[in-house]
Each structure stands twice: as structure tokens, then as C-alpha cells.
Amino acid sequence: MFMNWKHPAVRVTGRWDRRNEDAVITTNSGSYIEIAYYGEMVVLFFNLENNKHPYPHLWIQVDGGASIEASVEPFIRIHSKENAGKMHLVTIIFKSSVEVQNRWLAPLEAKVAFKGIRVDAPGILAEDQRIMVEFVGDSITEGVLVDTDTGEEGQETRVYQDDVCAAFPWLTAEKLNVRPRIMGYGAVGITREGLGGVPQVTKSYPFVYDGCPLQEQEPKYIVINHGTNDSFNLVSEEKYKEGYLELLNLVRKINPNSQIICLSIFIGEYTKALKETIEEFNRTYRDKVIFIDTIGWIPREPVHPMRDGTAIISDKLSELLRPIIGSE
Numbered sequence: 001m002f003m004n005w006k007h008p009a010v011r012v013t014g015r016w017d018r019r020n021e022d023a024v025i026t027t028n029s030g031s032y033i034e035i036a037y038y039g040e041m042v043v044l045f046f047n048l049e050n051n052k053h054p055y056p057h058l059w060i061q062v063d064g065g066a067s068i069e070a071s072v073e074p075f076i077r078i079h080s081k082e083n084a085g086k087m088h089l090v091t092i093i094f095k096s097s098v099e100v101q102n103r104w105l106a107p108l109e110a111k112v113a114f115k116g117i118r119v120d121a122p123g124i125l126a127e128d129q130r131i132m133v134e135f136v137g138d139s140i141t142e143g144v145l146v147d148t149d150t151g152e153e154g155q156e157t158r159v160y161q162d163d164v165c166a167a168f169p170w171l172t173a174e175k176l177n178v179r180p181r182i183m184g185y186g187a188v189g190i191t192r193e194g195l196g197g198v199p200q201v202t203k204s205y206p207f208v209y210d211g212c213p214l215q216e217q218e219p220k221y222i223v224i225n226h227g228t229n230d231s232f233n234l235v236s237e238e239k240y241k242e243g244y245l246e247l248l249n250l251v252r253k254i255n256p257n258s259q260i261i262c263l264s265i266f267i268g269e270y271t272k273a274l275k276e277t278i279e280e281f282n283r284t285y286r287d288k289v290i291f292i293d294t295i296g297w298i299p300r301e302p303v304h305p306m307r308d309g310t311a312i313i314s315d316k317l318s319e320l321l322r323p324i325i326g327s328e
Contacts, residue, residue, distance in 0.1 A: 039120025141184030
């Protein structure tokens with residue numbers, strides 16, 4: 001039987017366009033789908049209209065076992081041997097896409113558009129009671145270039161070299177057992193637009209993509225890491241502070257109850273400026289935004305930390321966040 005993405009046996013988490021009955025759409029790696037079902041097979045249905053090669057890559061995991069990397073295709077069949085009526089659980093994570101493909105303006109070329117499933121019988125998804133933590137950042141947040149073992153360079157291989165599940169937000173969420181919602185787009189900054197048509201963060205944060213307002217639940221915590229790309233453009237500290245104050249005001253307006261946590265960028269620029277910006281914001285609005293200094297966590301090079309670097313970041317960040325989140 002076919003069931004569309006809105007069926008109770010399906011749950012989508014992340015930044016999704018939920019306006020269309022036919023498909024739920026995202027351009028944010030780290031967004032994911034969970035499916036509960038009975039039987040020997042589940043067929044996943046995707047809409048690839050306007051997508052370009054290389055198609056986005058997914059991690060697919062069945063019943064908590066090993067994860068397999070796969071390209072998005074119109075149909076993906078998963079055979080799970082029936083075991084005395086056992087309910088199966090499939091998790092599909094948007095692993096990576098091509099940064100330079102259009103991810104903001106129609107027609108979307110690097111999207112995941114999930115239509116639904118065909119199964120023998122639907123299962124029942126247990127409620128996810130984990131705390132929601134949103135991570136907002138750039139290419140480091142979406143796991144760009146964590147792997148370089150393809151032996152080639154260029155956008156054609158980037159779906160293999162990029163992996164949101166190896167980036168520090170996903171690893172931190174796993175360590176803290178929280179529910180991640182990730183917004184990371186390459187080259188985006190406080191003052192500059194990114195690749196794939198994505199505008200600067202103060203213009204992109206309120207949207208899933210152009211014309212689609214974000215209508216997800218308010219997260220308990222929001223972790224922001226922005227400024228690396230601004231430093232490449234030699235943006236002055238004053239311009240950075242001005243833009244960051246705008247971002248804080250925007251994030252607070254959209255999320256009046258969230259605890260905001262701001263990380264200094266890992267290459268060490270703007271650290272003093274960011275600390276001063278947060279102190280000013282807290283004084284002005286009687287807020288309690290938390291500042292975390294990341295200087296010295298990892299070397300300045302490579303700018304995109306690989307798996308060993310992202311693991312160090314997640315270790316240090318989870319250690320600092322654990323007493324904050326654990327006090328809830």
C-alpha cells in the first residue's frame with residue numbers, strides 16, 4: 001500500500017517545505033526521515049524533477065544497523081527480511097549535495113523531495129521526546145570536505161567528500177542525545193551570500209528556501225557559528241558586529257523562548273568582537289545569550305576540518321553544552 005509523507009508511520013525532521021501533499025522538500029543536509037513498517041520491503045518514492053547530476057546523497061539505515069550511502073533516485077527499494085512480525089525502522093538522512101547547484105531559487109537543483117512509501121503495513125513511530133537543538137552555520141556546519149579520499153577535486157565528487165553526519169553539529173547531537181535541526185550552506189556569512197543562490201544568513205534564516213517560510217517547532221536551543229566566510233572577505237569588525245546584532249534580533253524574534261548559544265569561529269577571527277556583541281545584546285534586551293570561545297580547539301588549517309577535526313570540535317562542544325542542556 002502507498003502512503004504519502006504525511007502518514008503517521010513517517011516522520012520528517014529538519015528544515016522542510018511541508019506545504020505540498022505530494023512531496024515534502026528540503027535543501028538542507030542533515031534533514032532526515034524516519035519510517036516504521038511491517039513486511040519484507042519498503043519502497044521509497046522521490047521526485048527528481050529539476051534535480052541535476054550528481055544527485056544528493058543519503059545515508060540509509062535499517063533497524064539500527066550499518067548505514068549505506070546512496071544517491072537519491074525516483075525509487076529506492078529496501079529489503080528487510082520478515083522476522084515473525086517484527087516492526088522495522090528505516091532512517092534516511094540527507095547526507096550531502098553539490099554546493100554550486102541551485103538550493104534557494106526555483107527551479108531547485110539540489111533538493112530532496114520525498115513523496116512517500118509503499119509497504120505491506122505501516123508501523124507506529126514512538127514519539128521523539130529528545131530536546132530539539134538547532135545548529136546554524138556555513139559549510140563547516142554541513143560537513144563540506146570532511147573526506148578527501150576520492151582522489152579527485154571539484155564539484156562532481158563533492159557528494160562523496162561532504163558528509164553532514166561527520167560534521168560537528170551532528171556528532172554533538174549524537175553525544176548529547178538531542179534531536180538536531182541543521183541549517184548549513186557553503187560560503188554563507190553574516191554579510192555575504194553563499195553558493196547555490198543562498199542569501200546571507202539574516203535573509204535566509206527565516207526560510208526553508210526562497211518563498212517558503214520556516215514553520216517548524218521552536219527549538220529548545222540554537223547554536224550559531226558564523227563569520228568564517230566574512231573573514232575571507234576582510235569584513236571589518238564593526239560591520240561584523242552590526243550584522244551579528246541583526247542576526248541575534250532576528251533569531252530572537254522568531255524564537256522568543258530558545259536559549260541562543262554563539263560559538264566564535266574556529267580560525268580565531270572576530271572573537272573579541274563577537275563577545276562584545278553578545279554582551280551588548282544581553283545588556284540592551286536583558287537576554288541571556290551564551291558566548292563560547294573556540295580559539296585553539298583545532299588548527300587554522302584546513303579551514304574545512306576533516307573527520308578528526310570535527311570530532312575534536314564535537315568533543316569540546318558537547319562537554320560545554322552537557323551541563324547546560326542536562327540541567328533541563
